[in-house]
Amino acid sequence: MNRAAGAFTVRAPASSANLGPGFDSLGLSVPLHTTLRVTPQATTEIVPLGEELRDTPADESNYLYRAMELAARRAGQPLPPARIEIETEVPLARGLGSSAAALVAGIVAGNELLGRPLDQETVLDVAAREEGHPDNVAPALFGGIVVATLDKLGTHYVRLDPPAHLGVTVLIPDFELSTSKARAVLPKEYSRADAVHALSHAALLAAALSVGRLDLLRHAMQDYIHQVWRAPLVPGLSDILEHAHRHGALGAALSGAGPTVLCFHDQREPTERLHTYLRDVLHRSGLTGRVLDLPIDTQGTVVTPA
Numbered sequence: 001m002n003r004a005a006g007a008f009t010v011r012a013p014a015s016s017a018n019l020g021p022g023f024d025s026l027g028l029s030v031p032l033h034t035t036l037r038v039t040p041q042a043t044t045e046i047v048p049l050g051e052e053l054r055d056t057p058a059d060e061s062n063y064l065y066r067a068m069e070l071a072a073r074r075a076g077q078p079l080p081p082a083r084i085e086i087e088t089e090v091p092l093a094r095g096l097g098s099s100a101a102a103l104v105a106g107i108v109a110g111n112e113l114l115g116r117p118l119d120q121e122t123v124l125d126v127a128a129r130e131e132g133h134p135d136n137v138a139p140a141l142f143g144g145i146v147v148a149t150l151d152k153l154g155t156h157y158v159r160l161d162p163p164a165h166l167g168v169t170v171l172i173p174d175f176e177l178s179t180s181k182a183r184a185v186l187p188k189e190y191s192r193a194d195a196v197h198a199l200s201h202a203a204l205l206a207a208a209l210s211v212g213r214l215d216l217l218r219h220a221m222q223d224y225i226h227q228v229w230r231a232p233l234v235p236g237l238s239d240i241l242e243h244a245h246r247h248g249a250l251g252a253a254l255s256g257a258g259p260t261v262l263c264f265h266d267q268r269e270p271t272e273r274l275h276t277y278l279r280d281v282l283h284r285s286g287l288t289g290r291v292l293d294l295p296i297d298t299q300g301t302v303v304t305p306a
């Protein structure tokens with residue numbers, strides 16, 4: 001079907017990947033958004049707006065525009081020209097999936113502009129192949145908590161609604177850490193013992209999240225695949241992984257590749273104690289940053305007429 005698109009808006013959420021042992025395979029979505037306003041017109045114009053996007057290119061080399069072209073390439077159609085305004089609330093290179101939000105927003109916008117030739121499964125596959133792992137793009141597209149694999153045969157996933165009362169507290173330090181730098185410090189190979197530890201904890205975590213066993217999160221979130229190697233890049237991380245539960249966290253993990261750290265909390269309990277502890281860790285580590293409580297987003301990427 002080819003439908004001439006009018007102006008429309010695409011909103012894609014941030015995401016927190018891994019959740020400890022679910023490296024490259026488990027993530028959740030949080031309501032900080034990257035928004036595109038797309039207005040079909042005779043020429044292409046890329047307009048990044050706001051302080052966070054001050055260094056992103058205002059031309060067709062922009063990551064978001066390249067994502068739109070990925071949709072056109074998979075559909076085998078040329079991308080119609082449009083004015084594309086880009087805004088984001090997702091801090092860049094902090095482990096909150098800004099690149100995944102941009103990629104998903106761009107692919108969905110490209111698909112919309114073309115009259116939706118791609119179904120949602122194909123949009124996910126294009127995004128996961130581009131990013132190289134599905135753990136940010138799947139929750140950015142579908143919302144909620146997503147368990148996903150990417151292999152030669154395709155991208156397969158299960159989306160979970162968040163368990164009742166499960167909230168997220170994030171500590172976002174004021175420094176950037178690119179995902180590529182934080183992937184470069186990981187070993188190329190792991191022992192069988194490390195593999196068994198990782199897969200048993202990731203499986204337990206996915207099962208605990210699917211049945212709402214919040215009491216299991218702390219134990220299930222143990223990880224030796226990536227956090228231990230990344231800890232030197234994220235001052236305070238080891239302290240939080242070891243001690244956050246004493247200050248009200250149900251579990252803690254490096255968010256994506258960092259430097260943001262995620263703690264789960266019970267939304268029925270106050271989080272002041274956890275905030276005070278996290279700010280104290282930040283201060284003791286000689287850093288500045290912010291601590292935020294967020295719900296888990298359940299909407300994923302949304303397209304609305306402008």
Ligand SMILES: Nc1ncnc2c1ncn2[C@@H]1O[C@H](COP(=O)(O)OP(=O)(O)O)[C@@H](O)[C@H]1O
Binds near residue numbers: 098179256257
């Ligand atoms: N809205 C956006 N527009 C253009 N480029 C973006 C946007 N969001 C993210 N990016 C690109 O993605 C990079 C950050 O990606 P990455 O290192 O994977 O960190 P993360 O995805 O954890 O924020 C940014 O430096 C920028 O190049």
Ligand SMILES: N[C@@H](CCOP(=O)(O)O)C(=O)O
Binds near residue numbers: 095
């Ligand atoms: N599984 C990836 C997740 C990267 O997430 P980001 O939000 O830091 O881009 C990894 O751990 O490298």
